[in-house]
Amino acid sequence: MSAREAPTGIRGSGRGTDRRTAIDVAVLCAATAALGAFAVFLVPAGLPYDEPAHWSNVLYLAHHRTLPVVGDPGVTYEGQQAPAYYAVAALLVGAFGSGSAGFIAVRLFGVLGAVLMTWLVARLLGRALPGRPAAIVSGTAFVALNPMLLVMSASVQNDTWSLVAGFAAMLVALGTGGSPWIRGAALGLLAALAILVKITTAPLVVGVLVVLLVRARWREAATAALVLVPGCGWWVLRNLSLYGDLTGQAGVDAAGYRFAGGGATPFALAREALTYLTLPDEYLRNVFAAPTAIDALAVLVGVILVAGAIALPARGRRSVRGLPVALLAVVGAVSVAAWLAQVSLGWHVAFRTAYGALPLAALAYGSATLWARGRRTGWILCALSVLLLLVLCGWTGLQLIAVSDRVMLRI
Secondary structure, eight states: OOTTTSOTTTTTOSHHHHHHHHHHHHHHHHHHHHHHHHHHHHSOBTOSTTHHHHHHHHHHHHHHOSOOOTTSTTOOGGGGSOSHHHHHHHHHHHHHOSSHHHHHHHHHHHHHHHHHHHHHHHHHHHHHSTTOHHHHHHHHHHHHTOHHHHHHHTSSOSHHHHHHHHHHHHHHHTOOSSOHHHHHHHHHHHHHHHHHHOGGGHHHHHHHHHHHHHTTOHHHHHHHHHHHHHHHHHHHHHHHHHTSSSSSHHHHHHTTOOOOOOOOSHHHHHHHHHHHTTOOTTTTTTSSOOOHHHHHHHHHHHHHHHHHHHHHHHHOTTTOOHHHHHHHHHHHHHHHHHHHHHHHTTOOOOGGGGGGGHHHHHHHHHHGGGGOSSHHHHHHHHHHHHHHHHHHHHHHHHHHHTOSOOBSSOO
């Protein structure tokens, strides 16, 4: 195929383009590190939802050197959470102390996770859209410069590192070289680690295994399952023994914790999903509210996501790779379906439990550049999509600076 016959946006792809894309991704990872570190010191301690409860878990492990049990003195509703993140955070507290230095160290650990998460999403997008550098950069920016993800990662929480392990498992599942047994074992280890960081990553793991089975990659799927079941099964059995259910939610209910449920109408669910894909206002206890103009920009992000989802089959059929796109789509669909199922049962779970769909959202955001009819136009659309995220970041930063109560958690 000659250059004149090449699909729009692929002309000029090669080592030079790959090098430029790698540099752009590195810049975005550096931006994630810088903005995340800024948020570490800017967000008042305890302002992010659940941060006091997560911090309580960290201190419990650091001081008692044993796993917490919901209902015991000093244990809050997050005591039923999987232990991997808290174990590492407890080591940081042991090294830096349980005061402000240790608290900041744990928050910075979350920022490190955000940088790795950004890099992993970039790798997944590179597999899905080879030869579409503008789409890869724009999609990576959706994660790297996302105000919600930055603020979340810069707080004490276990979401970010569970996604790091889960996205790494997805990347391993896309590998084709080497021994399928070794690849399956690595996949099982990463999947078990993801669940041991936060059990809400289980739908992501299920989605990966489903794709392997559909593709008849039996050896990898079987090996992964053989490693996964004992790797995190002990945690499930512990929950069954202590609380009587798989996740430990029964223990939270028995301890008397009650959480107000959100709306369950399609509009309310769509609004929550868009909020958790853009702005951290709900995550930060609604201490500030977005004005109409900022709400409009958040809606514009949603419009770009929809436009990209349409562009992927309409404009990108000749440049997308089937397996990576299928993996992102299946994992995203299973993650969102699991969230909707929990909401339908009356459980108050935020959309961030469906963050297994983030690579799919990043793919859609980047794919909006496929509507461009020329390479230069594609980069212009990419620049505008990045600028939109930067504006949302800037507005969020200004709101955080204006928060008057700077001490919400005594450390």
